[in-house]
Amino acid sequence: MTGLAKRRWQQFRANRLAYRSLLVFIGMLLVSVLAPILANDKPLIVRYQDTVYFPVVEVVWDNQLGGSLPTEADYHDPDTRRQIRQNGWMIMPPIPWSYDTIDFEATGVFPGAPDRRHWLGTDDQGRDILARLLYGLRLSLVFGLILTVCSAGIGIFVGAVQGYFGGKTDLFLGRLLEMWGSLPQLFILIIVSSLIVPGFGTLLGVLLFFSWTTLVPVVRAEFLRTRHLEYVQAARVLGVSDRVIMFRHILPNALVATIAYLPFMMSGAVVALSALDFLGLGLPPGTPSLGDMIRQGKENLQAPWIGVTIFVTLTAVLSALLFIGEGVRDAFDPHREVRS
């Protein structure tokens, strides 16, 4: 790490709220990425007779475990469980439910309140809320990360071209961006989702279609400023090509200016996805998503555990991103000196 990077990192760490938010966020990311191991209706390891199976990563047929059906084994089926217990053993994940497992053995009505069987209760279709939360969080965070990285990539590229070449290019792209910005995002989303059932990829594409413009003005301004610096001119006199000048001499400066935007862009992406799912314009029904859980919370006010869970989770995710963003922004602000 160079001196400057080190100083910025120290400055970020000195902001205790931001630093702890980063730790919380990394924690949530790890837990949600590990969701298939933490919450699943298949055991982690099964030993049946003399064979060891890993059902989480491989398909194990019912008839391999002493059943008679040529379908995948159902480990909540009492027959299957008895077979395994008699011929070996199995280890279930800490939360023995996946996002789509319906608890047929539950007593009482759905949604069911939290108990030892379902730590955060069940939703109105008898699915475990904690499992759905983990998978939903994973989906939202991964979606947010991919959308942020893609928007930043496209935005930086377009901004770089616009700022570096300036003149007519700048004028043309500037007007194009203004027209782009006036497209009615919500209407287009409604139209798209009424034509096709949007999946993860289509939603990503549609949201990317609108969000890539976020960074363009920032990068453009940075390139406009930097292209007149003497070291850029010096490189031009040597005969260095435009592409190399843009990436080697200017881009590193521009990246610094964009980093502070990334956490805010990511929280925007999480909110956008949740909002679409809440409105029913997002991912197909049944997908574990934070927006779908908000909708359930709203429709089942008599079961406050749904609403409270999703409220706490979303608040934590969005606040963490906000605080990280503020910390990064301050750490990269040249006007703030380290007070020692």
Add this chain to the structure above:
Amino acid sequence: MNLLALQKVSVRLSRFRPVRGISVAVKKGEFVGLVGASGSGKSTAAMAILRLQDQARYSGRILFRGRDLLALSEKEMQRIRGRRIAMIFQEPMTSLNPLHTVGRQIGEVLRLHIGKVSRQRIMQLLQLVELSDGDRIYRSYPHELSGGQRQRVMIAMALAGKPDLLIADEPTTALDVTVQAQILRLLKKLQKKMGLSILFITHDLSIIRRLADRVYVMKYGKIAATRIPPPPPIQRRQTSAGGATVLSVRELTVQYGQMTAARAVSFALKAGRTTAIVGESGSGKSTVARALVRLVPAMGEVILNGRDFWALRGRELVSARAGMQMVFQDAGASLNPRLSVGQLIAEGWSLLHRGSAERAVAEALQAVGLDPEIMGRYPHELSGGQRTRVALARALIMRPSVLILDEVTSSLDIRTQQQIMDLLNRLQAELGLAYLFISHDMRAVRAMADDVLVMRRGDVVEAGSADQVFQCPRHTYTRQLLADSFWDDGAETSSYNSRP
């Protein structure tokens, strides 16, 4: 008795101690110079007198008319600032409010210090600082004035409270030589006429030599000397005959919208010879350099090594570019701070060659008198002289036949300047380079140039051999430029100076 006396004053700013126990005295009506390189602590010392820095911790005593300024309350200090001790700064544009007229801003100061404002008093002040067109200036906004006029307005504002002491912090550094000379003459006149004491802070030894009654030289926060050495003698260059013509420029014209930055500039450059372009900032001399290397679009014809340089495209252009290299004014700014010395120098070489550049880089560094060990370092770890040498090595590694030197010596101190000029002359003799030396420093031009072009507002007003231009300048502008440049220099001045 001393009007102002700093006694063992130290200033601490967080972890730094920019001023370490200095003692300075200014008597009534005295012009005292405080000289030092940037970072020597001279500006911090000046700000300490008015206690302008919030976080600073002071020790020692600052006696002004017998009272210790460091012991005064903030309220009492307010009555000293501006009224008893006034200060002017380097860049007047940032100290003036762009939204108000000059008259109104001077009036504001008068109201603050004297309590009553009259147009007559404001006009008197404008007259005092020799702004002839007082009525127009009164109604003008800061952006409508020239740099010299703005600095005069700042001086008028400083004098509004009838101070005993004027602290001038590099007031002429941002100005052209001729304007600078005028402002300095004005300050000297005010000192005589009003009995004003002036503490003049500068990095430029040459301008203080003639002006100051006494001088303090600061180094690393301490007073290093109380007199300055005499100016180095002006060196005349041994003119060389030169070889084949490597660069010929015909009717070069640069147009920025309505403004013509350079008009029909023509000259030829032979191997082993140096042509200097002199002029003030805005004269178009740097524009010519930038146009030559195709950084700004221009009209005309440039023949480099027998090829029409401006008509080339693509690969041909990359290889031809190597033939004409440029070293920029501010070597520090022309080096990408994120790249190491080795990467910086290797960049151009890699465009023309394959393989490892390390040996070529080491040779280039040795040629400019640097240890190849320096390769792994970054620009901010180098001194000003070393940065200039690195920039020079980056140009030399391309094996150019023409080297454009754009104010390469202007940001260096006198000793480093001399070393760089010696190095340039030696390299020229060894490699047969042709130099285009762009400068406003007539002393450096005298030491470097065979031929001289004098530019003013885009026009070449005089062209000829260096001996002819220096000894019998034809154009009045050249004469004025020479007079103001050698203003501090007794021996040469008399023969150049056209004014009293």
